[in-house]
Amino acid sequence: MARKPAAKAEKSASLSNVPEFTKDEELKAYRDMLLIRRFEEKAGQMYGMGLIGGFCHLYIGQEAVVTGITMASEKGDAQITGYRDHGHMLVMGLDPKGVMAELTGRQGGLSKGKGGSMHMFSNEHRFYGGNGIVGAQVSLGTGLAFAAKYKGENSVSISYFGDGAANQGQVYESFNMAKLWNLPVLYIIENNRYAMGTAVERASAQQDFSRRGLSFGIDGEQVDGMDVRLVHEAAKRAIDKIRAGGGPYILEMMTYRYRGHSMSDPAKYRSKDEVTTMRAERDPIEQVKSRILEKRFGTEESLKAIETEIRAIVTEAADFATSDPEPAPSELWTDIYAA
Numbered sequence: 001m002a003r004k005p006a007a008k009a010e011k012s013a014s015l016s017n018v019p020e021f022t023k024d025e026e027l028k029a030y031r032d033m034l035l036i037r038r039f040e041e042k043a044g045q046m047y048g049m050g051l052i053g054g055f056c057h058l059y060i061g062q063e064a065v066v067t068g069i070t071m072a073s074e075k076g077d078a079q080i081t082g083y084r085d086h087g088h089m090l091v092m093g094l095d096p097k098g099v100m101a102e103l104t105g106r107q108g109g110l111s112k113g114k115g116g117s118m119h120m121f122s123n124e125h126r127f128y129g130g131n132g133i134v135g136a137q138v139s140l141g142t143g144l145a146f147a148a149k150y151k152g153e154n155s156v157s158i159s160y161f162g163d164g165a166a167n168q169g170q171v172y173e174s175f176n177m178a179k180l181w182n183l184p185v186l187y188i189i190e191n192n193r194y195a196m197g198t199a200v201e202r203a204s205a206q207q208d209f210s211r212r213g214l215s216f217g218i219d220g221e222q223v224d225g226m227d228v229r230l231v232h233e234a235a236k237r238a239i240d241k242i243r244a245g246g247g248p249y250i251l252e253m254m255t256y257r258y259r260g261h262s263m264s265d266p267a268k269y270r271s272k273d274e275v276t277t278m279r280a281e282r283d284p285i286e287q288v289k290s291r292i293l294e295k296r297f298g299t300e301e302s303l304k305a306i307e308t309e310i311r312a313i314v315t316e317a318a319d320f321a322t323s324d325p326e327p328a329p330s331e332l333w334t335d336i337y338a339a
Contacts, residue, residue: 019233023297029071029228030288031306033063036087037285038314039096043086043103047263051322052103055132056117059087061258064284065190066091066160068231072239073158078148080128080141081160083118084190084257088160092125096317106324113327114335126155135168137161138187142174145185145248156242160188164195166209172216178248179216186238187213189252190225196261197269210252220250226282256282 021029040058047056059066062084070079070091081088089099094110102109102120110120111130120130128144131137141159148155165171166189178185189209193200200207210220223234231253238249256278260267267275292298 018227019229021229021232021291023295025071025232026288026292026295026297027306029064029067029232030285030292030303031310032067032070032091033228033285033288034306034310035090035096035313036060036063036067038310039090039100039317040086042314042318043100044259044263046100046104046318046321052117053105054116054118055083056103056263057084057261058259058263059084059257061278061284062190062192062225062255063087064228064231065188065225065253065255068228069158069188069235071228072232072235073156074239076126076153076155077158077239078126078128078141078144078155079158079160080137080144081130082134082137082162082165083130083132084162085118085120085130089120089122089125089127089130092122092127094122094125094127096313097320100317100321101324104321104324105326106321107327107331108320108324112331112334114331135161135165135170138165138168138171138174141187142178142183142185145178145183146181148184149181154243155184156239157183157185158188158239159185160190162195163189163191163193163200163204163209164198166191166212167204171212175213175216175218175248179213179218182245182247184242184245185248186235186242187218187220187248187250189250190255191252192255192257194257194261194267194269197265197267199269208252210250213248213250218248218250220252222252222254225253225255226284227287228284 036059040060044058046052066088086099098110102111102115103117105113107113110122118130118132121128138159138161141157145157191209210222213220224230234251238251242249258275
């Protein structure tokens with residue numbers, strides 16, 4: 001049986017006081033999360049066909065986290081994450097063709113086919129990776145916040161990392177500096193409960209990750225990361241506080257991934273019943289779909305039209321990613337720093 005999301009820390013909202021979305025917000029959340037889901041499913045298929053090499057970490061099940069947070073952020077806010085990064089780029093508005101082409105190592109990829117699944121970025125969209133080193137994005141995200149404050153920008157750095165990365169030493173060095181210098185950084189801990197494959201209770205002495213910053217004076221709270229409304233409400237409140245000069249803040253998103261840690265992970269450390277229960281009772285996309293139909297924000301037919309549109313976008317991305325040329329050999333010598 002799947003564990004229910006913890007609620008030991010300060011709550012973003014009680015179940016009886018869940019913030020409501022407008023029609024436009026519900027439809028946007030549904031579309032964005034569905035794009036991530038269908039894109040990741042296609043990426044998984046292409047990996048199985050040998051069209052994607054290296055590591056590939058899918059975001060299926062966690063879609064509500066980045067969707068709600070991005071809806072609460074403003075243009076100009078920086079975002080950075082680890083290797084489970086495809087969904088973040090899609091929601092931030094990066095071209096699905098460029099994302100998929102990077103997965104297949106083509107010249108039209110966001111990093112010219114040289115970064116692959118784990119190392120994509122877009123300076124234009126202020127998305128700074130896609131980082132393969134566990135926990136590195138926390139240090140880099142803190143640096144982005146330092147740069148924003150140094151330059152006098154009114155932006156927030158949003159740094160995503162998982163429950164596994166939360167045990168890395170550089171995370172706490174970053175917390176210390178962020179609080180010491182009152183940096184505009186929001187730390188998002190995507191607690192999907194298993195890190196690479198070890199359950200949280202077997203790997204972490206303090207399992208309430210929202211409390212990890214307390215010794216540095218950084219407040220935090222746990223949020224139901226499977227409900228995009230709760231994610232959005234908590235993120236909006238935290239981002240507004242940070243932007244107003246409130247300093248760093250931590251949001252622990254209680255979420256769940258349906259697939260293994262990566263495509264090479266059979267996920268035998270958890271039961272099939274646990275995954276099935278989460279899909280049936282807590283799926284973030286199905287929750288939005290049910291509300292849209294219940295509130296008559298849309299019909300089965302209109303939602304099918306969105307599904308058709310999304311599938312066409314993903315198919316186009318896959319076609320581009322398998323037909324676009326590979327990078328020229330000369331690309332080996334670009335984007336390299338020499339002393």
